Amino acid sequence: MPAASTSSSPAITSSLADQAKEAALAAYRGMWQDFVEAGYTSDWQSSKLGQYATGIALTNLSRGLYADHYNGLVTKGAPILNPAVSSADPLNAPKKIIITDCGDSSHWLKYRADNGQLADDKPGGRQLINAIVEKQSDGTWKVTDYGVHDVGTC
Template sequence: MWQAMARAGETSDWQAPELARYATGNALTTITRSLYADHFNHVVSKGAPRNNPAVTAVDPPDAPTTIRLSDCGDSTNWLQYKEGTNELVDNSPGGHRRIYAEVKKQADATWKVEQFAVEGLGSC
């Protein structure tokens, strides 16, 4: 999901079809709204985050339909710029943030992120 968001962020394409391949529900709404705001404000992203999620819970244990993940995402090399420039939008260098996500099995047997939360810079 994060890699798809990074690719869409290169042009702030809030309608990128790839986003719905990995996210649904609140997660997809959060991503598309964020990308739309970037589009509206002429902001693009360059680079990509680094993630290494770990499973923290599986429900139900015998035949999972929900998986909870935790991660310490690294946005050091995934920054926002004013469109068409190399000028950073925010002087923040990026960094590590705690991420929690809930992934659910869909009716078509695929798994998609339904919701996530990202804590502040330096939270992990």
């Protein structure tokens, strides 16, 4: 009886790529979830912010929250996210994944911390978001940079 073929490298490669994409998407969602939680009190020093973000992304999250804290603002609600992987590099065993999203900030607005009044003069809406998510040396995936475009860009 001939030996069964044990060659499964295409399946393994595909599985590694799929796992990387799922991990990158989870990191992207986790970053925004932690940012939303920190935004309730504008906690720019939240230790959770570094859980799924690093580098420029972490700096931008912290700076945004610090600005809100300094200006007496908090954020209520949450964005609606619809992320998708737009590219993976290298394709078979990604270390860098680009995510494209059309986030909706209609129910994620800034309020005055002192009186609870709405501080946003714009109602929010659908915004194009691009993010770079990279595999870290410890094997975790973190958002390293992101850009949020103007309302109405998607």
